[in-house]
Amino acid sequence: MKKIFSVFLAVMMLAVFTTSCGSSTSASTTTAAGGSDEKEFSIKVGDNWGVTHPMAAALDNVFKKQVEEKSGGKIKVDVYHDGLLGDEAALWQSVRDGSIDFAIVGTPMNQEFSMMLISDWPFLYRDLEHAKNVWTGEIADEVNAKFHEAFPEVELLGWGPNSARTFTSNKKLTSVEDFAGQKFRMPNNPIHIGIAENLGASATVIPLGELFTALETGTVDGQDNGMVTVVTQNFQEVQKYLYETNHIVATLEIVANSDKLAEMSENQRQIITDACKATAAQAWNDYIASVDTDRKTLEDAGMIVTQCTAEDKAKIIEKIQPTIDKLLAENEWAPDLISKIEAVK
Numbered sequence: 001m002k003k004i005f006s007v008f009l010a011v012m013m014l015a016v017f018t019t020s021c022g023s024s025t026s027a028s029t030t031t032a033a034g035g036s037d038e039k040e041f042s043i044k045v046g047d048n049w050g051v052t053h054p055m056a057a058a059l060d061n062v063f064k065k066q067v068e069e070k071s072g073g074k075i076k077v078d079v080y081h082d083g084l085l086g087d088e089a090a091l092w093q094s095v096r097d098g099s100i101d102f103a104i105v106g107t108p109m110n111q112e113f114s115m116m117l118i119s120d121w122p123f124l125y126r127d128l129e130h131a132k133n134v135w136t137g138e139i140a141d142e143v144n145a146k147f148h149e150a151f152p153e154v155e156l157l158g159w160g161p162n163s164a165r166t167f168t169s170n171k172k173l174t175s176v177e178d179f180a181g182q183k184f185r186m187p188n189n190p191i192h193i194g195i196a197e198n199l200g201a202s203a204t205v206i207p208l209g210e211l212f213t214a215l216e217t218g219t220v221d222g223q224d225n226g227m228v229t230v231v232t233q234n235f236q237e238v239q240k241y242l243y244e245t246n247h248i249v250a251t252l253e254i255v256a257n258s259d260k261l262a263e264m265s266e267n268q269r270q271i272i273t274d275a276c277k278a279t280a281a282q283a284w285n286d287y288i289a290s291v292d293t294d295r296k297t298l299e300d301a302g303m304i305v306t307q308c309t310a311e312d313k314a315k316i317i318e319k320i321q322p323t324i325d326k327l328l329a330e331n332e333w334a335p336d337l338i339s340k341i342e343a344v345k
Helices: 002-032 054-070 088-097 114-120 128-135 138-150 190-198 208-217 227-232 258-263 266-300 310-319 321-330 334-343
Strands: 041-046 075-080 102-105 154-169 183-186 202-205 222-226 241-244 249-257 304-307
Touching (some): 041 258, 054 154, 075 266, 114 138, 190 202, 310 321
């Protein structure tokens, strides 16, 4: 009897051990694959750009595809381009209050968090590759952390390219002297407004979605944006001159609602974070590759494109020095951050 009982006990212990190991293996596999223990999400992403803009294209071709694939379909991504969810200010506010989950914006928050002025700092980079290396590296992570301290309800997850900004106009614009007396639409940003005024022009703030009509009707003579934006917004249809000053290499930020991210599993949040970084990197590569093509597109459409000479660049820097001096005086963080940016290889 003792022998029979011992065999029975051994069999039972083996069965329990096997079941336990099987359950553990199954749970581990499920978690690694983003399995049934994770919630399903449908997230809205808004921007103000046409589908051919590098950031908009990267949202479709990198962010959406990568998030949906890596999450095993648990996270569905709906992207809304061309301001369908609101202009930049509305997108920023919507992410803050949670009415949308993600947005691509410039710096509508710069009056509340002055460090975001770095996104529009004039003549800051050696070239576009330098700008890309800055905003896909450690400096981006550093600013992201400070951003989240200022806005706990939002996380900044990626820095992509807006563009190297140029000026366009329906009046002659081929040299520094041609700015005098012209009316330019500028973003609601003290740097842009200061630059226009320093150059002898006047500045009017108009949302991007209303800009084509303002140019067409002559409400303003011109505007400043990168050639990629001129192309995607079809400004070549209502503008004659483009002066390739490249005075600002502006960025676009991927921002996300913190509460939405908190609802996700750690695995899902990592998927989102990785996808944002990949989206920004792809957008930079695509933008840099597009510059020469965009210039040719505009010239073929009949625009008179003038590249800024080294002599004219020096004149512009001299004229806008009051704006730069004011920025440095008002923002104690600026000298240190600028030094770090200049040191990036």
